[in-house]
Amino acid sequence: MPQSPEEMAAAMLANMKEKSGKTIEAWLKIVAKTKLAKHREILNHLKSEHGVTYGYASLIATKALDSGEPPATGGDLVDAQYSGAKSELRPIYEALIEAVQRFGKDVDISPKKSYVSLRRNKQFGIIQASTKTRIDVGINCKGAKPTKRLEVSGSFNGMVSHRVRVNNKDDIDKELIDWLKQAYADS
Numbered sequence: 001m002p003q004s005p006e007e008m009a010a011a012m013l014a015n016m017k018e019k020s021g022k023t024i025e026a027w028l029k030i031v032a033k034t035k036l037a038k039h040r041e042i043l044n045h046l047k048s049e050h051g052v053t054y055g056y057a058s059l060i061a062t063k064a065l066d067s068g069e070p071p072a073t074g075g076d077l078v079d080a081q082y083s084g085a086k087s088e089l090r091p092i093y094e095a096l097i098e099a100v101q102r103f104g105k106d107v108d109i110s111p112k113k114s115y116v117s118l119r120r121n122k123q124f125g126i127i128q129a130s131t132k133t134r135i136d137v138g139i140n141c142k143g144a145k146p147t148k149r150l151e152v153s154g155s156f157n158g159m160v161s162h163r164v165r166v167n168n169k170d171d172i173d174k175e176l177i178d179w180l181k182q183a184y185a186d187s
Contacts, residue, residue, distance in 0.1 A: 028063060030050070037065075046061070077116075078111050081114065081116075086129045089129050092135050095169050099180070100180060115127060116128075122140075123140065123159060123187070124140050124180070124183035125183055128157070136164070137166055140159075140161050141182055144179070150163075151164070164176055
C-alpha cells in the first residue's frame with residue numbers, strides 16, 4: 001500500500017482511467033478547455049460537471065496547474081511559514097518539534113502550506129504560526145475540559161479539539177507537553 005504522498009499520487013494516476021473513466025491526459029485536455037486557473041475552481045468543476053471524486057479531482061487540478069517547477073518540500077513549507085515577520089517564531093517551532101519527536105519514532109511531522117501536522121496513526125496535533133508573535137498548538141484531546149490555557153479550538157481549526165497559545169519558549173512546559181503526549185498516545 002502506498003505510504004508517501006508521491007506513492008499515493010502514482011497509485012491514483014495508475015488507477016485514473018478505471019476510477020474516473022478517463023486518462024490523466026484526457027482530463028488535462030478537458031481542464032485546458034475550461035480556461036479555469038485556480039485549483040479550487042478546477043476541482044469544483046470536475047466534481048460538479050463530470051462527477052469526479054474529490055481526491056481524483058484534486059490530483060487532476062494539481063497536474064493541470066503544474067508549472068513544471070518541483071513541488072515544495074516540507075522544509076520549504078516550514079521556511080515559508082517562518083519567514084518575514086514570523087521569523088522570530090522559528091526557535092519556538094523548533095523547540096516544539098524537538099519535544100514531540102521524543103514521543104516515539106512513529107511521530108510523523110508533515111508540513112502543510114499554513115501549518116505543520118503532527119501525526120501518529122492519525123493527526124494528534126498541529127503547529128501554526130498564527131501571528132508574528134504567537135504560535136498556536138492545536139491538540140486532539142477530545143473530552144478534555146477546557147482551562148484558561150487549554151482552549152476549545154472553535155474556529156481556529158476544525159481538525160483539532162483544543163488550542164494552546166504559545167508566545168515564547170517558556171510556554172513549552174510540562175503541561176503543554178503532557179497534553180500533546182496524551183493526544184499522541186490516543187492517536
